[in-house]
Each structure stands twice: as C-alpha cells, then as structure tokens.
Amino acid sequence: MKASGRGGPADEREQREVVELVPKPELDRAQRQIERLQKENERRKRESERLKRESERLKQESDRLRQEVERLRKELEAALRAGKRQAAPHSRGELKANPKPPGRKAGRAYGRRACRPIPPRLDERIDVALPKRCPRCGGGVELERRAPQYQEEIVRRTVARRFDIAVGRCRRCGRRVQGRHPLQTSDAVGVGSVQLGPESRSGTGLPAVDLAGLEDEAPRRLDRVERRATTTPLARDRQ
Numbered sequence: 001m002k003a004s005g006r007g008g009p010a011d012e013r014e015q016r017e018v019v020e021l022v023p024k025p026e027l028d029r030a031q032r033q034i035e036r037l038q039k040e041n042e043r044r045k046r047e048s049e050r051l052k053r054e055s056e057r058l059k060q061e062s063d064r065l066r067q068e069v070e071r072l073r074k075e076l077e078a079a080l081r082a083g084k085r086q087a088a089p090h091s092r093g094e095l096k097a098n099p100k101p102p103g104r105k106a107g108r109a110y111g112r113r114a115c116r117p118i119p120p121r122l123d124e125r126i127d128v129a130l131p132k133r134c135p136r137c138g139g140g141v142e143l144e145r146r147a148p149q150y151q152e153e154i155v156r157r158t159v160a161r162r163f164d165i166a167v168g169r170c171r172r173c174g175r176r177v178q179g180r181h182p183l184q185t186s187d188a189v190g191v192g193s194v195q196l197g198p199e200s201r202s203g204t205g206l207p208a209v210d211l212a213g214l215e216d217e218a219p220r221r222l223d224r225v226e227r228r229a230t231t232t233p234l235a236r237d238r239q
Helices: 009-020 024-084 198-202 218-227
Strands: 124-128 141-154 158-170 176-178 194-196
Touching: 141 198
Parallel strands: 124 158, 141 194
Antiparallel strands: 141 158, 158 176
C-alpha cells in the first residue's frame, strides 16, 4: 500500500484496516477483564480501609491496656509502701478535697441529745466554793450563779451526791471560774452534769491508785471488793 499525504483518504483506510485486525471477541474479553480488574481494585480498596480501621481500634485498645497496667503498677507500689509504714493500718489513703467538718452539726441538724438521768435520790449534798483567785491570772473572783452536778458512787451501796458548784467570773480577765471539790471527777455541768464517782470510775470500788504497784496486796483487796460488791445497778445512759 502506497502512503499518501497526511490526513488524506489513504490514512483513514489504513486506520480502519488496523482496527479490523483485532477480532471483536478479543475486544469483549479485554473489556470484561478491565471490568473484573476494576471490581477487584474496589474490593481491595474496601479491604484496605477495613484493615486501617481495625488497626486504629487495636492501637486505641493497646493504649488503654498500657494505661491500665501503669495504674495497677502504681497502686501495687503504693500498697507495698503502705505495708512498710508503721501507721499503715490507720492510713485512710488520699485525703478528700473538700472534707466535711468533724463533730456534730449545729442547730436542728445536731441530732438527738442525750445524757445520764439525774439520780432519783440524793444521799449527800456538797457546796463547792469558788477559788479565792483566778487560776489563770490570779485576779479576784465574784459569784454569778451555782450550777448543779450529780455523781453516783458505788462503795457498799450506791451513794448519790449533788455538788452545788459556785460559778463566777474573774474581775480582771473576765474568764469563767468555778469551784472544784476533791470528790468531783469532772468539771462538766449541764448535759454532762450526771457522772460516776471516783471509786466507781476505778472499776473496783476502790480508788485506782490503791492497787498501783501493790502486787502482794492486790489479791486481798480484790477479795474484799467482791465480798462488799453492791447489788444496786448503775443507771444506764439513755441513747
């Protein structure tokens, strides 16, 4: 075939002849192959995105497990350190940021108030005078009122005493001052005005100091205490 000028009728015939050299079934097969490869490419693209998401999830899970291991390691170290401290059984761990104030609440939230009942009878009544001088500054003291205090003492029988305590105020410093009798076990008045006497508080019916350091004498004294024990029960605190 003779070549002709560029773009002429001969070139068009040559192109048609080249196209006619590829059979139609071959073109169809190539087209199907292209479509199959496109689908395979899409499938692999989706699989790659799924694997990428799975990798991100595994990375997050790994970070979480690493943090959990670090937290448990710190707790173990703190527990081991606490076990080596002498005060470990009494430790409360970390303190609260805003703890509640200790003690009872004031006002109506205080709760139920209770105290020991006043003895039904009095066997003794003792006047407790004010001291002549303020124990704090040494100033003179003037009487303002008298506050009752009750005491139950157990010896051979229950003895109920009432102390009429002189209560005053220092002329110099203005501090409250009250008297004190040797048989008193506390200066409390008001809610805490009913108390046990010194022998009852010792738990033996004898002053606690009597048995201190007397190993030979203690058995004989305890025997006497058992023989003279009273049958009168103490009034229990009302809750």
